[in-house]
Amino acid sequence: MSTYVGEAADAPKFQTAAKSLVADTQVRHNVRHATEVIRAKRAKVVGEMADWQELRESGHEIKEHVLRHLDFYLEQFETACTAAGGTVHWARDADEANSIIVGLVKAQQAKEVIKVKTMTSDEIRLNVALEAAGITPYETDLADLIVQLGEDKPSHIVVPALHRNRAEIRQIFLDKMNLGELSDRPEDLAAAARVYLREKFLRVPVAISGANFAIANTGSVCVVESEGNGRMCVSLPKVLISLIGIEKIIPTFQDLEVFLQTLPRSATGERMNPYNSIWTGVTPEDGPQEFHVVLLDNGRTKVLADREARETLDCIRCGACLNACPVYRQTGGHAYGSVYAGPIGAILTPQLQSMEHSQTLPYASSLCGACYEVCPVKINIPEILIHLRHRVVEDGDAPWIEKMAMKAASYVLESPEHLDRARKLGRIAQRPFATNGVISHLPFGLDAWTGVRDLPAMPDESFREWWVKRERETGR
């Protein structure tokens, strides 16, 4: 079995990647600008909703209900989808899903596929598998196309090319689309992408989509998007394959009522997505005549088994937590070394794959709580980050220097006497470093603080000492 999340296993530590990214002023400028625009739009349209908190609660409850009865709803979906003319495949892990999909494309003798809105396919490295089999995948979501043509990696769940600005996108298009001239006006960039993609929509016989929701009792699949390219993919080709993580199931159409209100508002700050495509199996002489669903586990049942972290699977991939996260906004998505960036990535990636490769991710947070506040399905991300940190420590994988420091701190804080002695020792130890009550340089690992920040020196009289003296003097 090979459960993996994109290239995450080979990704550098978060701290290492972040160090070079915070030094990249262009990326920081792009990310800051884009997230500020989306946040402002989100705040406006969320503010309009008097029942926003109730909608969040409903979304959470629906997802928790589904996760508790996932076995039932998955089989219900399979039955309904099959009855409507679709074929359901079950994939335990990334390799199994890739071989199923490659097999389906080969059966059509197709050499090309068009793709839309499937981050899950990046999770399982589907494009690599397709190319190895001699099949060329074309991304059709505009941002995914920019990432693909730029030989880049996605940096955001909803806006994968968020780290790029217009000038950079123009350059990528000029380099890859054989264009004579192109301005960096959004209309012109969109028009260039349209010409490039239209021809593929009409020519390529197989499409691969992801899914935002899969409706159990009807076997329907729902994709929401802004451009209409998804609509082309799910309606024009002869064969459609939808790759769906098993947590995407919802019980009924009625449950969409909640998510189709919260998802667009949270994701792009729109009241409704411009394109909401929902289809059920196969309709004779209308749309794809062959429809396959690949239901993917790839570590999800492992997440399900951990009661304290299970609600990670509630995620509807809106990306609001990324835009709200002060860490993400400094580094951009590439620091997370995973297709899933930001706070949700910091809890999802280490759970989906083995912790050893991504154990720095749960620490990529100041626990400020902004992610939890905006999450439309109320995933308590800070709580899960702390839980995963606990797992890192329990596995014995914390850095030795941290273990020593925590042990020493435990000893000092064990009793007021220890604390008192530590204070007295500290006053002596700080002498070479303290000037005018300020410490500006500390040795060893502590320069991580003092490299850019001063530290107040311990005062000659502590609060406790002052308090005891005062009690004595006032005779109380």
Added chain:
Amino acid sequence: MLEKLGHTVEFRPAQTCCGQMHYNTGYHPAALPMMEHFVEVFRGAEAICIPSSSCVAMIRDHYPKMADKSGDAALRRAVKNMLPRIYEFTELLVDKLGVTDVGAFFPHAVALHPSCHSLRSLHLGDRPAKLLNGVRGLTLVDLPEAEECCGFGGTFAVKNADVSVAMLSDKIRCILNSGAEVCAAVDNSCLMHIGGALSRQRAGVRVLHLAEILASRDSRGMSA
């Protein structure tokens, strides 16, 4: 300040730490005895005033769960009994004592940094601002992007120093743009972080805990 308002203040010297640093970094078994010690030390107190919202958040958000997990029924009861008597400093003043004017005098321009836990865990709302508005001579200035984290985050500040500092420089830029002479908060940890950068940069702005401002009087010990 509390004594001037007519209250008896007791400092129990046996207290040490709520265990937040260990807990948030993942050292849960090490945090448990600290919680037990905390519960023991403050047993019987009428109101427990904590001038740090992140410690209050640790107690409210995590103590019940830690007690549950410990399997110790007596501890669970003790935590449950203690929780309603826990007050963050401004909660004590505004909610329990019904005071927003403590008779302070502080003739300076102050920016309030609403720390993450005070904002998103305790939901302190306008309590700290109400208290500052009650101070004679004080000008409360607008802090741009006030609700953004300063980048402290406990061990995060050292484990992810580069990102922490990037967040901190945004906060410092906003504080300097606000025109404040003093940056105030209800969390000393954030203030140590923000103050560390202001001091290093010789920025000419200092940090004070809200309590220090509320305890300020003019030279005759009277409010203006």
